[in-house]
Amino acid sequence: MAFTKSPVGQYLDRHPFLALALLVFIVTSAVPVGFFLLLVILTTLVALVGVIILEGLVISVGGLSLLCILCGLGFVSLAMSGMMMASYIIASSLVNCRFSPRPLTQQNPNGDCQLAMKAADFKGLYQE
Template structure:
């Protein structure tokens, strides 16, 4: 007897819950549509749709979570990868520019050394040539003057 009264209490709660659910304005709006009327007249199809929706919610939610996490990770990975590429490019540019600077300084020093050395050598050579010409003119000028006398 006690179990039948529990079943009746459970049935009463279930009926009250369904009545409250049907009185909800959103549910009433769906139930007044063609789909709601069709599902109301075909309870097996309604149960199938409800079970499919309930069972598909978890895989669909997992897929959406996976897609969202993948999208976020791809965006974050893209940002980090771009930052890494920019860092590598910047370091490479810095190294190349430093190498060009060092090369320019070495070439400039080499050219200055060659210029200074060659100008000093040419200056010495010109000075010696001038001294030789002057000494030859003195020696040669005396010889020509002695021959003419």
């Protein structure tokens, strides 16, 4: 045997009681060490699977939340740009109607700017 040629093997050959005690210790400690290693491996696998599931859950919930928030922001931005565009069109038409270079005599006394402008345009066409 190659073990008996080493210094530890030669020492155990000279002390058989110590060799038997070491053999019994190794055999009896194999079961707790095996259980400990099995526990470590199972804990590692469970932690790995748990992290994968937890990360998947967190990423899924976060992704859905982000999608909902971005869709809401898109709707709000469309609504706000529509209101701003309508406000701009209304304000510019009011300013153009109120401060138009036409004489005040051609404006409609009722304040209806569109009808006054159309009437003024038609008067200009007929006078020519």
